[in-house]
Amino acid sequence: MSLFTADEYLEDLFSFDAEEYRRRGFSVILLDIDNTLSPHYAQRPDEKVKGFLWKLSNAGFRVILLSNNTKERVATYAKNLPVEYWYFSLKPIGLSYEYLIRKKHLKKEEILCIGDQMLTDVLGGNLRGLHTICVKPLEDKDNLPGTISRALERVIRHVGKKM
Numbered sequence: 001m002s003l004f005t006a007d008e009y010l011e012d013l014f015s016f017d018a019e020e021y022r023r024r025g026f027s028v029i030l031l032d033i034d035n036t037l038s039p040h041y042a043q044r045p046d047e048k049v050k051g052f053l054w055k056l057s058n059a060g061f062r063v064i065l066l067s068n069n070t071k072e073r074v075a076t077y078a079k080n081l082p083v084e085y086w087y088f089s090l091k092p093i094g095l096s097y098e099y100l101i102r103k104k105h106l107k108k109e110e111i112l113c114i115g116d117q118m119l120t121d122v123l124g125g126n127l128r129g130l131h132t133i134c135v136k137p138l139e140d141k142d143n144l145p146g147t148i149s150r151a152l153e154r155v156i157r158h159v160g161k162k163m
């Protein structure tokens with residue numbers, strides 16, 4: 001099992017079966033925003049996303065939006081949603097995961113990490129031994145860090161195939 005491989009891959013985030021994961025013992029979701037829940041240009045979630053987050057909440061999930069983006073972006077996005085959030089997370093290497101686990105008294109085995117990027121969301125979760133789910137990015141066009149990150153992903157995949 002590579003640090004760059006998610007535990008699971010999900011084509012469509014909105015097909016995530018909340019009840020099933022609750023049965024499996026998960027109760028916390030560290031959830032990426034950009035290109036996972038909404039495109040970068042969307043300042044606020046649309047109705048579909050809102051419905052999805054309420055579904056998670058009603059299923060008993062504690063959802064924490066974990067984003068590398070700025071406070072303004074994340075706080076604006078999260079307003080009036082049944083979620084907590086953490087911005088400027090510096091995924092994958094920042095200490096946000098450790099901080100959240102300690103501060104919010106989370107149990108590692110109950111945490112799902114969900115996001116679209118191997119080098120941030122998946123690697124960040126894997127480095128802490130958390131269960132990772134990689135979703136298909138909503139759009140190919142990305143911001144600059146995302147573009148660089150994705151180019152690196154392609155290189156790692158390519159090299160990985162040859163090894």
Ligand SMILES: [Mg+2]
Pocket residue numbers: 032033034035036115116117
């Ligand atoms: Mg993302």
